[in-house]
Amino acid sequence: MNQVTAVTMQEESRLDTRKLGMWLFLASEVMFFGGLIAAALNMKWHSPAGANHALNIPVTAVNTFVLIVSSTAVVMALSALQDGKPKTARNWMILTALLGTTFLGIQVNEYIKLIGKGFTPASGLFAGGFFAVTSFHGFHVFVGVITLIWMIVRTTRGSVSPDNYVPFEAWGLYWHFVDVVWIVLFTILYLL
Amino acid sequence: MAEGYAPAARGGWVVHGATSWRDYFKFNTDHKVIGTQYITMGFIFFLIGGLMAEAIRAQLSRPGNTLITGNLYNELFSLHGTIMIFLWVIPVLTGVANFIVPLQIGAQDMAFPKLNALSLWLAVLGGLLMLASFVVGGAESGWSAYPPLSEQTGNGQTLWALALFVIGFSSIFGGLNFLVTIMNLRAPGMTLMRLPLFSWSMIATSIIILGGTPVLAAALALMLWDRVVGTHFFSATGDPLMWQNLFWFYSHPAVYIMILPGFGIISEVLPVFARKPIFGYKMIAFSSMAIAIFGFLVWAHHMFTSGMNPLLRIPFMLTSMIIAVPTGVKIFSWLATIWGGRIRFTTSMLFALSFIAMFVIGGLSGIFLASIPIDIDVQDSYFVVAHLHYVLFGGTVQAVFAGLYFWFPKITGRMLNERLGKIHFWITFIGFNLTFLPQHWLGLEGMPRRVFTYPPEFATANLISSIGAFVLGIAVLPFLANILISLRAGKLAGANPWRSLTLEWTLPSPPPIHNFPQLPVVISDPYGYGRKQSAQPAQPQPTSRPAPTGGGQ
Numbered sequence: 001m002n003q004v005t006a007v008t009m010q011e012e013s014r015l016d017t018r019k020l021g022m023w024l025f026l027a028s029e030v031m032f033f034g035g036l037i038a039a040a041l042n043m044k045w046h047s048p049a050g051a052n053h054a055l056n057i058p059v060t061a062v063n064t065f066v067l068i069v070s071s072t073a074v075v076m077a078l079s080a081l082q083d084g085k086p087k088t089a090r091n092w093m094i095l096t097a098l099l100g101t102t103f104l105g106i107q108v109n110e111y112i113k114l115i116g117k118g119f120t121p122a123s124g125l126f127a128g129g130f131f132a133v134t135s136f137h138g139f140h141v142f143v144g145v146i147t148l149i150w151m152i153v154r155t156t157r158g159s160v161s162p163d164n165y166v167p168f169e170a171w172g173l174y175w176h177f178v179d180v181v182w183i184v185l186f187t188i189l190y191l192l
Numbered sequence: 193m194a195e196g197y198a199p200a201a202r203g204g205w206v207v208h209g210a211t212s213w214r215d216y217f218k219f220n221t222d223h224k225v226i227g228t229q230y231i232t233m234g235f236i237f238f239l240i241g242g243l244m245a246e247a248i249r250a251q252l253s254r255p256g257n258t259l260i261t262g263n264l265y266n267e268l269f270s271l272h273g274t275i276m277i278f279l280w281v282i283p284v285l286t287g288v289a290n291f292i293v294p295l296q297i298g299a300q301d302m303a304f305p306k307l308n309a310l311s312l313w314l315a316v317l318g319g320l321l322m323l324a325s326f327v328v329g330g331a332e333s334g335w336s337a338y339p340p341l342s343e344q345t346g347n348g349q350t351l352w353a354l355a356l357f358v359i360g361f362s363s364i365f366g367g368l369n370f371l372v373t374i375m376n377l378r379a380p381g382m383t384l385m386r387l388p389l390f391s392w393s394m395i396a397t398s399i400i401i402l403g404g405t406p407v408l409a410a411a412l413a414l415m416l417w418d419r420v421v422g423t424h425f426f427s428a429t430g431d432p433l434m435w436q437n438l439f440w441f442y443s444h445p446a447v448y449i450m451i452l453p454g455f456g457i458i459s460e461v462l463p464v465f466a467r468k469p470i471f472g473y474k475m476i477a478f479s480s481m482a483i484a485i486f487g488f489l490v491w492a493h494h495m496f497t498s499g500m501n502p503l504l505r506i507p508f509m510l511t512s513m514i515i516a517v518p519t520g521v522k523i524f525s526w527l528a529t530i531w532g533g534r535i536r537f538t539t540s541m542l543f544a545l546s547f548i549a550m551f552v553i554g555g556l557s558g559i560f561l562a563s564i565p566i567d568i569d570v571q572d573s574y575f576v577v578a579h580l581h582y583v584l585f586g587g588t589v590q591a592v593f594a595g596l597y598f599w600f601p602k603i604t605g606r607m608l609n610e611r612l613g614k615i616h617f618w619i620t621f622i623g624f625n626l627t628f629l630p631q632h633w634l635g636l637e638g639m640p641r642r643v644f645t646y647p648p649e650f651a652t653a654n655l656i657s658s659i660g661a662f663v664l665g666i667a668v669l670p671f672l673a674n675i676l677i678s679l680r681a682g683k684l685a686g687a688n689p690w691r692s693l694t695l696e697w698t699l700p701s702p703p704p705i706h707n708f709p710q711l712p713v714v715i716s717d718p719y720g721y722g723r724k725q726s727a728q729p730a731q732p733q734p735t736s737r738p739a740p741t742g743g744g745q
Contacts (some may be wrong), residue, residue, distance in 0.1 A: 017303050017376045024368045028402045035410025035438055039425055121423045125430055130422030132414060169552055 009027050021139050022170040026177045027141075033181050036136060039127030041188060051126035054119040055190050056110060062120060063106045064186050066142075070099035071179045074172045081155075081165040089168075090155045094146060096175070117188045130189055137185060198297075208305070209705035213738060219313065221305035223290050228289025228603065230705060231596075233316060236543035237279035240323075241667065244272040249627070249661035255648050265644040266332035267348070271322070273335030276351065276358050277450070279319050281588055285453040286311075286366050288595050289394050293370060294694035295703060296388045298712045300380025303372040304365075311365045311602060318359035325351035334642060336443070339426035340437050343418050350419050353412045360409045367401030370394045379695070388694045389476055389716050393456025396480035400445045400452075400487060408442035426714035436498055440491040446485040450482055450584065451551075454591030455522055456546050461594050462526055464692045465541035466533030469719040473524035479518035486515045496564055497571045504566050512562035512689050519555060525549060536689075539613030546621055550586025554579055557632065573640075576636025579627045593620075593671075601689050605701040606682030613675040619667035624662025694718040 015023070039179035044051065072094055111131070114120075123130040153159040160168050208221045216229055229536075248268050251260040260268065290308065294301055302308045323517060325331045330346025335686040342349055374395055378387070415435065423431035463470045471477065491509040526548055535541065557579035560566050570576065593616075600608050630653040635641075639650050646654065688697040696703070696714060 014376050017372055017535060020376060021368060021372045022302060024402060026369055028364050028406045031403055032406035032410055035407040036413070038409065039434060039438065040412055042431055043425065046431060067641070121417065121421045125424055126431075128417070128425060131421075132417050132425075136413070148363075 001020065007185075010029075013064070017062070017164050018170045019173070026145055026173060029177060033133070033136070033184075036133045037184065037188065040126075041127040044130035044189075047124060047126040051124060053131070053165070054114060054117055054127075055130070057162060057190050059106065059110060059188060060190055063103055063110075063186050064182060066099050067103050067179050067182050068105070069097045071176050073099060076167055076173050078172055080167070081160070081162055081168060084162040085156055086158075086161055090152060093155065093168075096146050096151065097145055100141055100148065100175075104138060104141055104145070107134070111135075134185060137160045137181055140181070144175050144178055148158045148175075196383055207552045219307050221301070223294050223302045223305065223308060224429065224603075224703060226308050227289075228317070229285045229312050230283045230290060230642075231298055232287075233312075234287060237275050237283070237319060239668070241272050241275040241280055242668065244268045244275070246661060246665050248272065249658040251644055252654050254655070255646055255651050257645060259344035262398060263329070263332060266334075266642070267326060267329060270331050270334050270337075271326050271354075271641055272332075274356070274692035275322065276584070277335065277446070278356060279315075279322060279537040280452045281584065281592075282359075282363060283315055283587075284592055285397075285450070286315075286363075288457070288599065289370060289390075289397075289453060290366075292599060292696055293391050294377070295707060296391050296694050297374060297377060297382055297601075297697050298708060298714065299373060299377035300707050302369050303377055304369050307365050308369050308494050311315070311362045311369070314358055314362035314365070317633030318355045318362060321355035321358060322353055325349070325355055328397070328597060331731045335433075336439060337415070339415070339418070339432045340428050340433075342415065345425055350416065351418050352613065353419070353464065355474065357416070359682070359704050360412070363401055364405050364409075366420030367405070371398040373403070374398075379708075379712045382695075385477075386714055386717045387477075389459035389470065389473065390453070390456035392477045393452045393459070393480050396484040397449050397452045399481075399484045400449050403488060404442040404445040404449075404735055407438055408446075411438035411442070411622060413583045414438075428451070433495075433498060433500065436495050438490070441488075444491040444494065445484075445487040447583070448483050450588050451591075454547070454588045454595075455480065457591045457595035457598070458501070458526060458547055459522075460692075460694065461540050461544040462529050463719050463721055464598075464690050465536045465538055465544070466530040467536075467721050468529055468533040469504050469721055469723070470525070471531075472521070472567055472721065473717070475521050475666045476525050478519045482517065482518040486511060486518070488517055496567045508563055511562050516555060516559055516562075523552060531741050538597070539608070539610055539617055540597035542617045543590045543597065543612065546617070547587060547590040547594060550582055550590060550624070554582025554584075554586055556616045557582060562597035572640055574634035574639045574641055576634060576728050577632035577641050578628050581624075581631075583719050585624055585628070590620075593617075598690070600678070601685030601698075602696055602699075602703070603702050604682070605685055606678050606680060607685050607689060608674050612677075616667055617668040619663060619670070622666050623660050623663030623665075625626055627657050630654075630657050630660075693720060 007032050014020075048052060073092045073096040077089045077096065080086075080089035139163050148171065151160060151171055154167070195545045204218075206219045206221070207215050208325075210216055210220065210222065216225060220226060220229070248265070249261055251257050251265060290302070324433055325348040327350040328346070328351055330348030330350075331337075331352035333342035333349065337349070339350070346469075373393055374387070405518050414423070417423045418425050418427060418430075426432050426435040459470055489511040492505065493512040496505050496508075530545075557575065561570065561576065561579060597608055597613055600606070634650055634653050634657075636651070639646050685701045687700050691696070695714070695718070698712070699707065718736055
């Protein structure tokens with residue numbers, strides 16, 4: 001066992017190094033999205049009242065549900081891993097990837113429809129804020145799906161397993177974070 | 193420990209540890225190599241940024257000069273600032289921290305060695321993009337890049353924003369790595385209250401990096417969207433002031449990123465060369481954390497004349513004055529540390545003592561600037577230029593030199609030449625003060641910054657300043673010569689030439705690839721100079737002993 005791990009394990013009060021790393025990364029992501037959301041909100045306040053009426057709330061509500069269900073699938077996958085069922089876990093991971101891809105697909109479709117209606121990044125202040133912050137979020141979902149595929153490969157190979165589930169747990173933190181950001185965005189941009 | 197850290201097969205581009213100079217040009221996961229790569233890269237950009245400064249001061253040596261005017265001049269001062277901050281100071285401090293922190297805490301490497309190497313190469317990429325921006329031309333709106341101007345300048349501005357975006361991620365991943373490393377990889381017995389103060393300063397610095405840099409990334413992303421996609425976040429029809437808020441939300445804490453590691457270095461150097469324990473260890477550690485937190489509450493003092501809500505300026509003036517207090521605590525602690533000590537005036541110590549004096553001057557001009565009525569008068573004048581150079585050059589850069597002269601023996605195994613070092617110090621000290629002291633007067637008398645000429649009444653002061661800049665340029669030569677000569681022919685240093693008590697000095701110089709052959713167990717704090725328990729005249733009692741055999745591995 002290498003000495004770095006030895007020291008990591010030595011005090012039970014210490015959070016696993018990989019999880020601590022992910023939490024700190026997510027803290028920095030909170031600041032990144034915080035900056036973008038503040039800018040988007042500012043653009044909203046500088047815009048007339050109906051600036052977000054072009055947005056399709058029902059379709060996006062369904063999409064939000066898709067993302068929330070995908071987070072549930074992540075919880076199920078982690079639980080299966082921790083219960084010693086890697087194949088079940090892998091199935092839940094595949095479902096997560098499909099749901100994540102669905103989210104992206106619906107988002108892109110919505111973008112195309114909005115642009116067709118004249119609601120483009122350059123067409124207004126709110127529109128610019130909308131596209132900027134949601135496309136950064138979409139990029140994070142995309143990265144999540146790619147890294148999830150890598151997790152699925154590792155689970156198939158056995159390097160992520162009931163004995164070594166922390167990498168997936170850390171990845172799961174990222175995915176849940178991306179989900180929470182979306183809930184905030186949906187509320188601020190679409191509903192309010 | 194060896195698994196995952198074995199050097200790659202010969203010819204591989206991913207390695208751990210360096211057995212030849214070629215290994216320094218590879219994706220190397222050893223924190224000691226990465227530290228050296230950062231320091232070297234930083235120093236190269238120090239020279240580039242310095243040459244830009246020489247060009248600026250040459251132009252300003254006489255009123256009405258036509259050496260460098262217009263767009264090129266704008267680019268020079270913009271890139272001088274950007275390069276010095278993001279490609280010299282921050283990388284060189286990251287480099288020193290990379291080399292020293294794992295050794296100070298008794299770790300084999302950083303928590304995430306591959307991420308560490310990625311951070312380094314992202315910084316290099318960012319540096320290349322920044323140089324490309326200079327070549328393409330157009331980054332002319334100062335290092336602070338205020339719109340609408342920064343959205344109307346040429347393509348180099350887009351490259352500038354992209355370069356900074358990349359460098360920002362290098363920094364964020366670095367901060368993450370340091371925080372996890374210090375939190376989780378300390379050797380047994382190294383409680384936080386036994387952590388060396390340089391490592392404490394890296395805790396505070398990393399918190400600022402994680403909290404602030406992403407906001408700069410957001411601002412740059414939005415500027416890039418404005419320039420490339422055609423959005424209107426900061427344009428005249430949007431909200432130009434929003435850029436200033438987002439930018440300074442990071443860039444003010446950034447100055448604490450640039451000074452806190454310097455404070456940490458001073459806290460290491462002074463006890464060693466005064467042979468006295470550090471005074472006020474806890475106060476120094478906690479004041480670093482206070483600065484980290486308070487640093488996020490002052491940003492709008494850069495915007496007092498921007499047209500922001502006048503009433504809102506008042507709380508920012510108050511926080512900007514309050515933040516002087518934790519720094520004052522440190523200054524007094526350092527003075528108490530050397531008071532009554534047996535001072536050895538090595539080059540490192542000279543830079544450390546000069547740091548205290550020059551930083552206090554810079555800090556005082558900062559307090560002047562915190563006052564709204566004074567700031568209204570001297571905003572965007574040479575008074576600000578004088579202030580920032582006293583804290584960044586008189587402060588940080590002198591701390592960097594103090595640290596380099598202190599840790600060069602550990603990093604390379606050889607001593608630097610003290611005579612050349614003292615020549616470097618004195619020429620720097622004289623050149624620095626000649627350059628920047630007159631600028632206080634110039635600012636108070638009304639000379640604006642970022643101008644390529646000025647009225648005749650400012651001629652004498654500008655000439656003195658330019659002569660000082662020339663002297664500063666010369667000062668680099670003995671330093672460079674010292675490095676090159678000492679690398680080849682410097683006196684062999686041994687493990688602990690300064691008789692310091694922190695953990696890195698228990699290892700050979702340079703340290704072996706995997707640092708500690710056995711996990712050290714720490715039994716006391718590292719500042720016990722002159723205490724009875726360390727009563728061994730030739731070699732002080734190390735503050736650690738090897739782990740008991742048969743256990744802990």
